[in-house]
Amino acid sequence: MFSFCKMQGTGNDFVMIDCMENEFSYSLPVLSQYLCDRHYGVGADGVILIEKSDVADFKMRIFNQDGTEAQMCGNGIRCFAKYVFEKEKIDKTEFLIETDSGVKKVELELENKKVISVTVNMGEADLDHLKYIIEIEEKQYQVYPISMGNPHAVCFVNNLDDFEVSKIGPILENYKYFPNKTNVEFVEIVDRKNIKLRVWERGVGETNSCGTGACAGSMIAIYEKYTDSEVTVDLRGGKLQTFYDKFNHTIRLKGPAEFVFEGNIEMM
Numbered sequence: 102m103f104s105f106c107k108m109q110g111t112g113n114d115f116v117m118i119d120c121m122e123n124e125f126s127y128s129l130p131v132l133s134q135y136l137c138d139r140h141y142g143v144g145a146d147g148v149i150l151i152e153k154s155d156v157a158d159f160k161m162r163i164f165n166q167d168g169t170e171a172q173m174c175g176n177g178i179r180c181f182a183k184y185v186f187e188k189e190k191i192d193k194t195e196f197l198i199e200t201d202s203g204v205k206k207v208e209l210e211l212e213n214k215k216v217i218s219v220t221v222n223m224g225e226a227d228l229d230h231l232k233y234i235i236e237i238e239e240k241q242y243q244v245y246p247i248s249m250g251n252p253h254a255v256c257f258v259n260n261l262d263d264f265e266v267s268k269i270g271p272i273l274e275n276y277k278y279f280p281n282k283t284n285v286e287f288v289e290i291v292d293r294k295n296i297k298l299r300v301w302e303r304g305v306g307e308t309n310s311c312g313t314g315a316c317a318g319s320m321i322a323i324y325e326k327y328t329d330s331e332v333t334v335d336l337r338g339g340k341l342q343t344f345y346d347k348f349n350h351t352i353r354l355k356g357p358a359e360f361v362f363e364g365n366i367e368m369m
């Protein structure tokens with residue numbers, strides 16, 4: 102039996118497991134599939150491990166719903182930051198978290214000693230400056246590959262609410278141009294400061310929100326000059342803010358994180 106905490110960031114939910122003091126001996130891919138199951142487990146989009154780090158204040162590992170390990174998660178790292186601060190594992194409001202895509206700096210905004218929002222320096226996006234034209238059922242989709250430490254493919258659409266994300270998403274996720282699969286963002290431009298976004302996450306399916314996806318969608322919108330450098334991203338689970346620094350080419354992500362509940366679970 103072990104303890105866990107359920108958290109969410111704009112509807113993207115995670116099972117948090119504290120591994121700071123005790124070595125965790127379970128098969129992590131199998132454990133993640135079990136815990137994420139919404140009928141027989143806790144139910145979540147992913148599992149996040151809080152670990153010690155030799156190069157930062159903490160280390161974050163994240164496993165998707167299907168048991169695969171992800172390099173980075175923008176919503177997950179905000180939950181991670183809130184967890185370690187409010188569980189009194191650190192008393193600083195700015196600190197470093199090691200991820201599989203590098204060390205990320207987080208900044209906490211507090212109200213009555215509670216974390217109300219977290220800003221993450223997501224680093225520099227790896228933009229290929231090319232786009233693919235992919236034909237699906239005699240319709241062409243213009244897709245932009247971009248990496249935010251994990252792979253993304255951005256596609257602009259006119260009417261996001263009616264778009265068939267569950268149909269087109271898995272086709273693009275597994276398309277031949279993406280040998281390691283990819284996260285897929287469908288973006289509708291609202292105006293110079295706002296976009297709407299739905300995401301098909303690699304190894305999960307459609308989720309309410311994706312932090313790295315919000316950054317990827319914003320970056321391509323800025324690159325194509327559809328928006329300004331500060332963008333509000335409207336997702337199914339809520340709104341996130343992105344801030345692009347054109348001088349060092351980095352992007353920051355700001356948004357909330359919330360505790361849902363805590364519990365104990367026994368592995369069968």
